[in-house]
Amino acid sequence: MAHSERDHKKGPGSETGVIRKDHRNRIRVALVYPNTYSVGMANLGFQTVYRLLNEMDGVVCERAFLPQQSPESKSPVPIKTLESRRFLGDFDVVAFSISFENDYSNLLTILENAGIPLRAGERNSHHPLIMAGGVACFLNPEPLADFVDVFFIGESEPALHKIFEIFDPCKDHQVNALNLARSVPGIYAPCFYSVSYSSSGRIQSFVPTEDVPSVIQRVFASDLKTISTTSTILTPDAEFGRTFLIETGRGCPHGCRFCSAGYIYRPPRFRSLSQLIASIEEGATKTPRIGLVGAAVTDLPCLESLCDVIQKAKLDVSFSSLRADRLTDAVVSLLALSHVKTATLAPDAGSERMRRVIKKGIQEEDILSAAERLVLANIPNLKLYFMIGLPTETREDVLAIVDLCVKIKQVFLSASRIAKRIGTITVSVNSFVPKPFTPFQWVAMDPVKTLQKKLKIIQEGLRAVPNVRVNAENPKHTLFQGILSRGDRRTGELLLRLHKNHGNWPETLRESLDHPEEYALRKRPLDEILPWSFIDHGFETGLLVREYERALAEI
Numbered sequence: 001m002a003h004s005e006r007d008h009k010k011g012p013g014s015e016t017g018v019i020r021k022d023h024r025n026r027i028r029v030a031l032v033y034p035n036t037y038s039v040g041m042a043n044l045g046f047q048t049v050y051r052l053l054n055e056m057d058g059v060v061c062e063r064a065f066l067p068q069q070s071p072e073s074k075s076p077v078p079i080k081t082l083e084s085r086r087f088l089g090d091f092d093v094v095a096f097s098i099s100f101e102n103d104y105s106n107l108l109t110i111l112e113n114a115g116i117p118l119r120a121g122e123r124n125s126h127h128p129l130i131m132a133g134g135v136a137c138f139l140n141p142e143p144l145a146d147f148v149d150v151f152f153i154g155e156s157e158p159a160l161h162k163i164f165e166i167f168d169p170c171k172d173h174q175v176n177a178l179n180l181a182r183s184v185p186g187i188y189a190p191c192f193y194s195v196s197y198s199s200s201g202r203i204q205s206f207v208p209t210e211d212v213p214s215v216i217q218r219v220f221a222s223d224l225k226t227i228s229t230t231s232t233i234l235t236p237d238a239e240f241g242r243t244f245l246i247e248t249g250r251g252c253p254h255g256c257r258f259c260s261a262g263y264i265y266r267p268p269r270f271r272s273l274s275q276l277i278a279s280i281e282e283g284a285t286k287t288p289r290i291g292l293v294g295a296a297v298t299d300l301p302c303l304e305s306l307c308d309v310i311q312k313a314k315l316d317v318s319f320s321s322l323r324a325d326r327l328t329d330a331v332v333s334l335l336a337l338s339h340v341k342t343a344t345l346a347p348d349a350g351s352e353r354m355r356r357v358i359k360k361g362i363q364e365e366d367i368l369s370a371a372e373r374l375v376l377a378n379i380p381n382l383k384l385y386f387m388i389g390l391p392t393e394t395r396e397d398v399l400a401i402v403d404l405c406v407k408i409k410q411v412f413l414s415a416s417r418i419a420k421r422i423g424t425i426t427v428s429v430n431s432f433v434p435k436p437f438t439p440f441q442w443v444a445m446d447p448v449k450t451l452q453k454k455l456k457i458i459q460e461g462l463r464a465v466p467n468v469r470v471n472a473e474n475p476k477h478t479l480f481q482g483i484l485s486r487g488d489r490r491t492g493e494l495l496l497r498l499h500k501n502h503g504n505w506p507e508t509l510r511e512s513l514d515h516p517e518e519y520a521l522r523k524r525p526l527d528e529i530l531p532w533s534f535i536d537h538g539f540e541t542g543l544l545v546r547e548y549e550r551a552l553a554e555i
């Protein structure tokens with residue numbers, strides 16, 4: 001396989017693969033990633049929708065991102081698309097691709113900067129239809145219900161054609177939203193649903209007010225054989241630089257109980273070797289670096305053969321995920337040949353008990369062996385992911401994180417001596433956030449003070465260990481994420497206040513009289529109507545409850 005790489009200037013001007021189309025007689029879609037250019041361009045879902053929309057003759061799709069602006073800046077920065085430098089307000093549809101709850105407030109910033117009223121009810125037919133999709137929307141779109149006209153729930157490939165066959169730019173928003181909600185599976189138009197609350201503030205009912213589905217079926221691509229998901233545009237300014245990203249599959253067979261990827265992409269699907277080779281050949285004509293992307297890359301059935309192909313083609317490769325118990329010699333040697341300097345492993349919990357509770361399915365020996373083999377293969381640095389605040393977690397479980405890191409350090413040190421090179425172990429500690437559509441969707445998040453105490457145990461326990469560094473997310477930020485993760489429609493008011501406060505969460509919470517922390521901290525009874533209960537992800541009823549009860553039974 002031949003590959004070529006030219007010298008590229010910094011900035012979006014040095015992109016390759018940009019699609020430019022004439023706007024005349026086409027539906028104009030501005031596809032917006034509600035974060036910066038470098039974050040958005042590293043998102044394969046965003047890039048895929050861009051390509052698929054532009055493959056439709058009747059549609060032109062251009063990209064826009066959150067402008068680089070200080071949070072305190074008072075004057076809005078007008079937002080234009082990269083391709084034709086047109087304002088967002090000049091498009092028929094503004095479609096947001098949203099992966100993370102923390103980007104919700106950026107959506108409001110972008111609408112305001114674009115001169116588009118924030119609330120759907122304040123917009124008229126002169127404004128674009130505001131759509132949103134992406135994984136955050138298929139978990140729980142409700143916090144954004146006041147601001148978005150139409151959500152798409154699921155994987156976009158099977159539905160995009162139908163959406164743009166039905167959407168008519170000459171028609172009013174409400175008419176378009178209703179037509180889409182009635183005719184396209186996966187479309188959820190929140191204005192056609194009414195939510196009532198009990199005196200205790202719980203959701204009492206969630207009912208359609210029009211002839212639209214009462215339950216939204218998540219859409220998924222049942223067969224990935226005809227769908228290749230790869231980078232469309234390469235840019236040196238994306239988070240992964242000029243890496244050609246290839247999605248190896250969707251979903252994950254492991255079903256860890258905290259992880260939405262193990263549930264909402266069911267059933268797990270993998271691409272075939274021939275399909276992946278074709279993608280690699282395409283990528284190799286553009287760049288010598290391939291990124292294999294997926295929740296379960298190391299579970300790919302054809303991984304050994306794929307490693308062989310990549311190695312023979314002399315390409316560098318990176319993996320978006322490595323499971324300690326799936327680390328074969330072929331993967332380790334390919335990483336080493338690719339000059340990877342840091343490998344990431346996710347034990348997630350320190351004790352065997354805690355790993356059983358979360359159904360992680362890896363043992364301490366797997367983790368120690370993976371660490372040793374990676375360092376012996378000349379990959380000097382390790383990054384280890386752990387969570388604190390998991391359901392049923394005790395002080396002993398937290399101390400077990402310290403113990404495991406110390407054991408890994410011992411193995412790491414011996415292997416580093418043999419490899420004659422010593423690097424660093426970075427221990428990344430994140431606070432657990434209960435996610436919709438996981439067996440832990442009902443549990444209470446730990447209060448910030450409890451999380452801070454747990455974090456301190458780890459920081460103090462590892463402080464004196466040389467070559468080990470602890471990186472931790474501030475538990476206060478995790479609380480905000482927890483609020484948005486399980487918020488209902490009323491969280492929209494909170495987002496408006498946050499927007500008014502220029503993203504200042506502590507101030508926003510202080511001003512709130514309705515205790516929004518409860519969204520994160522309250523344990524839900526199993527029979528409560530959850531804000532996302534109207535979405536059907538195709539699970540057998542009872543799967544999540546059963547897994548939740550099994551988790552609690554682990555002692």
Ligand code: SF4
Pocket residue numbers: 252253254255256259260261262295296323360
């Ligand atoms: S192995 Fe990783 S991706 Fe798969 S379910 Fe577990 S945490 Fe999620």
